[in-house]
Amino acid sequence: MRPGDWVIPADAGLGTWRTQAVFPEASLLQVPSDIPLLCAATLSVNPCTAYRMLADFESLAPGDSVIQNAANSGVGQAVIQITKATGIRTINVVRDRPDLPKLVERLKALGADHVITEDMLRKPEMKEIFKSIPKPRLALNCVGGKSTTEMLRHLQPKGTMVTYGGMAKQPVTVPVSAFIFRDVRLRGFWMTQWKKDHAHDKESLSSMMDTLCQLVQRGQLGAPACTTVPLEDFKEALVASTQPFTSSKQVLLL
Known part of the structure; x- marks a missing residue:
């Protein structure tokens, strides 16, 4: 590192509320100084969470699909952009709201293939979506409660649901039949824990940050709103x- 380089904290909370600080080089991650400031500031949590969940639980290939709730969250927006860049299709679930058409338009502009409300998960129209794309092998859950149970119904047999949040403050309820007859897998993810588990594996962290920064430089990954x-x-x-x-x-x- 040299004077003038841009760096971000390697761990959450480092340097919070400070305008100047002295740190060991290992506590910092260098990022390109030609990326937008807001991209650099928001890079280390939401995009990393999205990247790891897409990479670590299922071997996804172009043409595969992913379903996620809270699609307008910071992680959700990153998932949409990363999958768009890699040829993976997305079904994005959001809560109904007064400005729904505006939100749908914004997520589609990011690269979302389908944007639906939680109520639509239970409707026959879902069959129309699966005429054009395969059922998802990966579901990303940040809500819990009914939203999760309904999303799980559309997962492929032997598919994986990864829970990384619980905004509804309700438990994840899974029908026994989903385990017995469809052998679905339920996993959890927390970026802070991933960093702890890979504290001595600087290569994995550097590789992930390089990939994300390249997406930013190519205009394929922007900061969340x-x-x-x-x-x-x-x-x-x-x-x-x-x-x-x-x-x-x-x-x-x-």
Whole structure:
């Protein structure tokens, strides 16, 4: 590393609330200085989570499909963009809301193949979707509750559901038949734990960051929707972040 290089923390929380700090080189990850600032600031959590879940649980190939809920979240937006760049199709589930058409348009502009509401998961129209793409081998769950159970019904036999969040604060309920007759697999993922497990495997971390930065440089991966807020207005950012149907990250500028 040299003076002027751009770096981000290797671990969550490092350097929080500081404008200057001295760290060992191993605590930092170098990123290209020609990528947008908001991409660099948001790179180490949501895109990494999306990348690992797509890479580590199923061997996906171009033409395969993935289904995910909370598709408008930071991770969801990264999943849409990474799969678009690699030829994988996505079915994206969001909650119904007043500005639904605008959200659908925004996710499709990112590369989403299908955007549906949670209610649609239970409707016969789902059969129409599977006339043009195969049933998913991978489901990504950030909600829990009914959304998860309904999403699981559309998973291929021997498919995998990965849970990385629980926004509904309800348990994941799985019918016994899904295990016995379709042999589905349920897994969990937490990026912080992955980093702990790979603390001595710098190559895996570097390779992932290089791939993500290349996607950014090629214009195939952007920052999630962000609202930049001066640090002194942090109270406004905190209030905004708790509003329902929020699709924008609050980014504090020091």
